[in-house]
Amino acid sequence: MxxxxxxxxxxxxxxxxxxxGLVAPSAGQAPGLTQANMITLPRxxxxxxxxxxxxxxxxxxxxDVTEPGSYSTFLAEGADLRxxxxxxxxxxxxQLAEEVSDVREHWAQHDDLVSFLIGCSFTFxxxxxxxxIDVRHISQGCNVPMYRTNKLCRPAGRLHGExxxxxxxxxxxxxxxxxxxxxxxxxxxxxxxxxGEPALLGxxxxxxxxxxxxxxxxxxxxxxxxxxxxxxxxxxxxxxxPFAISHAPGHMFITDIADSYYHV
Amino acid sequence: MxxxxxxxxxxxxxxxxxxxGLVAPSAGQAPGLTQANMITLPRxxxxxxxxxxxxxxxxxxxxDVTEPGSYSTFLAEGADLRxxxxxxxxxxxxQLAEEVSDVREHWAQHDDLVSFLIGCSFTFxxxxxxxxIDVRHISQGCNVPMYRTNKLCRPAGRLHGExxxxxxxxxxxxxxxxxxxxxxxxxxxxxxxxxGEPALLGxxxxxxxxxxxxxxxxxxxxxxxxxxxxxxxxxxxxxxxPFAISHAPGHMFITDIADSYYHV
Numbered sequence: 001m002x003x004x005x006x007x008x009x010x011x012x013x014x015x016x017x018x019x020x021g022l023v024a025p026s027a028g029q030a031p032g033l034t035q036a037n038m039i040t041l042p043r044x045x046x047x048x049x050x051x052x053x054x055x056x057x058x059x060x061x062x063x064d065v066t067e068p069g070s071y072s073t074f075l076a077e078g079a080d081l082r083x084x085x086x087x088x089x090x091x092x093x094x095q096l097a098e099e100v101s102d103v104r105e106h107w108a109q110h111d112d113l114v115s116f117l118i119g120c121s122f123t124f125x126x127x128x129x130x131x132x133i134d135v136r137h138i139s140q141g142c143n144v145p146m147y148r149t150n151k152l153c154r155p156a157g158r159l160h161g162e163x164x165x166x167x168x169x170x171x172x173x174x175x176x177x178x179x180x181x182x183x184x185x186x187x188x189x190x191x192x193x194x195x196g197e198p199a200l201l202g203x204x205x206x207x208x209x210x211x212x213x214x215x216x217x218x219x220x221x222x223x224x225x226x227x228x229x230x231x232x233x234x235x236x237x238x239x240x241x242p243f244a245i246s247h248a249p250g251h252m253f254i255t256d257i258a259d260s261y262y263h264v
Numbered sequence: 265m266x267x268x269x270x271x272x273x274x275x276x277x278x279x280x281x282x283x284x285g286l287v288a289p290s291a292g293q294a295p296g297l298t299q300a301n302m303i304t305l306p307r308x309x310x311x312x313x314x315x316x317x318x319x320x321x322x323x324x325x326x327x328d329v330t331e332p333g334s335y336s337t338f339l340a341e342g343a344d345l346r347x348x349x350x351x352x353x354x355x356x357x358x359q360l361a362e363e364v365s366d367v368r369e370h371w372a373q374h375d376d377l378v379s380f381l382i383g384c385s386f387t388f389x390x391x392x393x394x395x396x397i398d399v400r401h402i403s404q405g406c407n408v409p410m411y412r413t414n415k416l417c418r419p420a421g422r423l424h425g426e427x428x429x430x431x432x433x434x435x436x437x438x439x440x441x442x443x444x445x446x447x448x449x450x451x452x453x454x455x456x457x458x459x460g461e462p463a464l465l466g467x468x469x470x471x472x473x474x475x476x477x478x479x480x481x482x483x484x485x486x487x488x489x490x491x492x493x494x495x496x497x498x499x500x501x502x503x504x505x506p507f508a509i510s511h512a513p514g515h516m517f518i519t520d521i522a523d524s525y526y527h528v
Contacts (some may be wrong), residue, residue, distance in 0.1 A: 046311060047310060047311040047314065050311065050314050050315065050318065051314065051329055054314065054326050054329055055329075062318050065315055065318055065319075183528055184448075184528055186450060186451075186528050187450075190528070264447055264448055264450050264454070264528045
């Protein structure tokens, strides 16, 4: 088997484990293949969301949109979006209602759900590491820290809200490299949206992320912020969307698409 | 004034001339600023089109979507999309009904038109020229040749059709450079979709383009094809959309956005 075929077999195996009930962060699984955020909404909300994504491409780069009622995606043949993510969040009226490992029951109550699969910054992390840049949450073995910000997204229809960002501490002399490398992945959040000065984003305390885990910021390192695919969840909350399903932060959908596909 | 301010003044002036009735191809106007294709549809078709664009990002890279009924865009403050393009095509039931220089009357008959502004390959041509690559339709002073192909787009809802491509003859030893340079503009069609062998795209005769003008292919040159923002017009035709307005090929909307904004 070629390395790509091996990675795809690892993706099939990982999705089968999640389908069988495993709940675990997906980072590091099927390396070389793109992982995706998911947000699922009734068809009646789909245009607003797709427009929101178009207007906020750094936070919401759309990799695929399913047909209403369908739970399959061209990103991974044979995958079932109701079962093949490690963990889901169910949202009602903008509130987190439950966190579950399977949403077949919820899906059965709606006949026109549309799923949006959204790029994830995991895709460019291998390139950062290969360039000798330490990706702290990987070297510390935890989830990436994510923060709500005061940075308003461009609204679309009934949807509005603030951008969520992920943060990676980068040595001052490598910040430009990190910007340059990630800029060439516009389909998976692209270049940083903010470098240094967390207070300007409304982030008071880097040690208390809103999602994921805190990581160590060493002397000489600058906190660098990328738009994050958890933004749709903040938007669902802010906009009081009646019903939505999302992945649980860090518990992504593993696709069959090579990371390199998104490199420009 | 800075060069950007000068270019923006040139854009304001050009839009005013088109508003006053001038009909002329827009190539070369307000150099340094992005020009856009336009397709305008009733709100009831907007989701299908936005989804079509998401599924066919090389042909339909969306730069902005207007609110239903609105004719303003954040791409150019104060511009009026009903009058500020040099020429429009009006489509009924998938047929070209008329070509006009002002669509205020047509607009008045619909209260919920949504306009999609789509990237144009003019954006990367300055970079090609600066790299010493001859852009033939510019050096020959004519419109870029565009061809319908046999390459099916991914359908979305009621919308389907074949990709339209633009063609530039490139010296064999510069084809890789042309691919590399344009790849970094994914928001304005990006890398070529096809290099050489027009017959494989279903193009029988390069001297007879479906839109625009034929250009000379010199010995040692390879025809290089990029996805084209005229694709939505082919889709309107193939899908028999009841009503649509578009720009006339080569008669683009001049925005206030610097070309460099779309460089990755």
